[in-house]
Amino acid sequence: MPVTVEHLRRVYGSFAAVDDLSFEVAAGEIVGLIGPNGAGKTTTLRSLAGILRPTSGRIRIDGHDLAADPLEAKRRLAFMPDEPRLFEYLTVEEHLRLVARLYSVPDFEGRARGLIEELELKGKEQSLPDELSRGMRQKVVIACGLVRNATTLLFDEPLTGLDPIGIRRMRETIIARARGGAAVLLSSHLLHLVEEICSRVIIMAGGKKVADGTFAELASRADLAAAGSNLEQIFMRVTGHD
Ligand code: ATP
16 A cells, blocks of 8 residues: 555644554545644655654555654655745755656656656746746746656645646646555645546544544535535535535
């Protein structure tokens, strides 16, 4: 299983931002991680990426324990954060080249060219981050994640900040990666898009998982039957806002 999370807990001081969270993501699956502000989505994704150390619980990427075998686990995953942080003095192309070198990506030129086309960064190859719009910087962060051959893709809010064409392109990009066998976990507040591209959703609230399933499974859950079958209605019901 590409992603296995067992009883993940992460506290900040005495506050549990994520509590007893367990789930799996299979190859080819696109799982939407949704929940109100402060639900613990970013904390979960950062823990999976190996940036935050869990307080307790176990994370495995392709069977490799993230705590015991971090190099093997991290080699297989790419995390694309929502805050586009880039190197001030590196151009778009240099960013891609750096990542490709760090991860020994074969055929860098071809992959980089393909990604620049796919993410509509053409003409910006020699630009510095300062010379790019926010949406473009976000695309560069995503291109850096995709230039590697990671089997697990973790996206924090990949669609926010993109224009309508960018959203459509990013949607296609994510679906194509899953069709190619990647396991995808993405957080988003854009529920209609989650509904379109995800095969399953995990709903978090107050650090805990409050729902996990396909849309059909959630809609048929006894306590959600009256909520209606669209994700927004289900979201409101499970988070106590209906
Ligand atoms: P959003 O939808 O707003 O991005 P989220 O679901 O991603 O929210 P997190 O960023 O994971 O939520 O935050 C979960 C909780 O943990 C929040 O209550 C937040 O205030 C708290 N938190 C996050 N980072 C820290 C930190 N460094 N120190 C203390 N508390 C933190």
